[in-house]
Amino acid sequence: MSTPSMPLSPGPAVGPVFPDSPALVIRGLAKRFGEKIAVNGVDLDVPAGSFYGLVGPNGAGKTTTLSMATGLLRPDHGQVWVHGVDVWERPLEAKKLMGILPDGVRLFDRLTGEQLVTYAGLLRGMDRDTVAERVADLLRALDLTADAGTLVVDYSAGMTKKIALASALIHAPSLLVLDEPFESVDPVSAANIRDILKSYVSSGGSVIVSSHVMDLVQRMCDHVAVIAAGTVLAAGTVDEVRGDSSLEDRFVELVGGRNTAEGLTWLRTS
Numbered sequence: 001m002s003t004p005s006m007p008l009s010p011g012p013a014v015g016p017v018f019p020d021s022p023a024l025v026i027r028g029l030a031k032r033f034g035e036k037i038a039v040n041g042v043d044l045d046v047p048a049g050s051f052y053g054l055v056g057p058n059g060a061g062k063t064t065t066l067s068m069a070t071g072l073l074r075p076d077h078g079q080v081w082v083h084g085v086d087v088w089e090r091p092l093e094a095k096k097l098m099g100i101l102p103d104g105v106r107l108f109d110r111l112t113g114e115q116l117v118t119y120a121g122l123l124r125g126m127d128r129d130t131v132a133e134r135v136a137d138l139l140r141a142l143d144l145t146a147d148a149g150t151l152v153v154d155y156s157a158g159m160t161k162k163i164a165l166a167s168a169l170i171h172a173p174s175l176l177v178l179d180e181p182f183e184s185v186d187p188v189s190a191a192n193i194r195d196i197l198k199s200y201v202s203s204g205g206s207v208i209v210s211s212h213v214m215d216l217v218q219r220m221c222d223h224v225a226v227i228a229a230g231t232v233l234a235a236g237t238v239d240e241v242r243g244d245s246s247l248e249d250r251f252v253e254l255v256g257g258r259n260t261a262e263g264l265t266w267l268r269t270s
C-alpha cells in the first residue's frame with residue numbers, strides 16, 4: 001500500500017495546532033484480525049465545528065476505526081490527523097486535543113463517580129480548583145450529583161456511560177470521539193447529552209459519534225458516513241447522503257441485508 005497523504009496541510013512536525021485544519025482526517029486506515037479484515041482502507045474528513053455521525057451495521061468496523069483514530073489501537077496501514085497533528089507520530093499532542101468515550105473499555109470502577117472524573121481532570125494536568133468546579137458542573141448537567149459518592153462499579157449501564165462522558169469532557173477538548181454514547185441511556189439523559197453536545201459544537205468544538213439510531217443521527221448530526229464491511233459506502237453532509245429518502249431508508253439501501261422471518265416458522269404461536 002502506498003504511503004497515504006493528507007490533502008490539506010497537516011502543519012509542521014512540531015508546533016502549534018492549526019485551528020483552521022479539519023478536526024479529523026483519516027487516510028487509508030486498515031486493520032486485520034487474523035483472517036478477518038475489520039477495516040479496509042477508510043478515508044474520512046471531519047470538518048472543524050461539525051457534528052459527524054458514523055453509522056453502520058453490527059461488525060462494520062466503527063469501533064475499530066475510532067480506536068485507531070484515537071490512538072487506542074495501532075493500525076496496520078493508514079494515517080490519522082487531529083487538527084493537523086499526526087495521532088501516531090505525535091500521540092501526546094494529539095491526545096490533548098481529544099476527549100474519548102470508548103466502547104466497552106474498563107473504567108477504574110472502584111472509584112466513586114466524582115473521584116473518577118476528578119482523576120481524569122488531574123491526569124490531564126488541570127489544577128485542583130478548576131477540576132472541582134468542572135466536576136460539579138458535569139455531574140449536575142448529567143444528572144449524577146445524587147450518585148457522586150457511589151462507586152462506579154455500582155452504577156447502571158447508562159450511568160456508567162454518563163460518567164465516562166463526563167471524564168471525556170473535563171479538559172474541554174477540541175474534538176470529542178464518542179462510541180455509542182446513547183446506548184443504555186434513558187431518554188431524558190439522552191436529551192441532556194444532546195444539548196451538551198450541541199452547545200459544545202456551537203461553541204466551536206467538533207464531535208464524531210457512532211450510533212445505530214438513524215433518526216437520532218439525522219436530527220443531531222450535520223455530516224454522516226455510512227460504513228459496512230470496513231469500507232466507507234457514503235460520506236458527506238446528512239442531506240447529501242440521504243438525498244430524498246430518510247437516513248434510515250438510505251442506510252438500508254446502501255447496506256442491504258434485510259432478512260425475512262421465513263425461516264422462523266417455529267416461532268409462530270398460532
Ligand SMILES: Nc1ncnc2c1ncn2[C@@H]1O[C@H](COP(=O)(O)OP(=O)(O)OP(=O)(O)O)[C@@H](O)[C@H]1O
Nearest residue numbers: 033036037038056057058059060061062063064065
Ligand atoms: N480484537 C478483535 N479480535 C478479532 N476480531 C475483532 C476484534 N475486534 C473487532 N473484531 C472484528 O472486526 C469486525 C469489526 O468490529 P467492530 O467492533 O469494529 O464493529 P462495529 O461496527 O463497531 O460493530 P457494532 O456496531 O456491533 O459495535 C467484526 O467482524 C469483529 O468481529
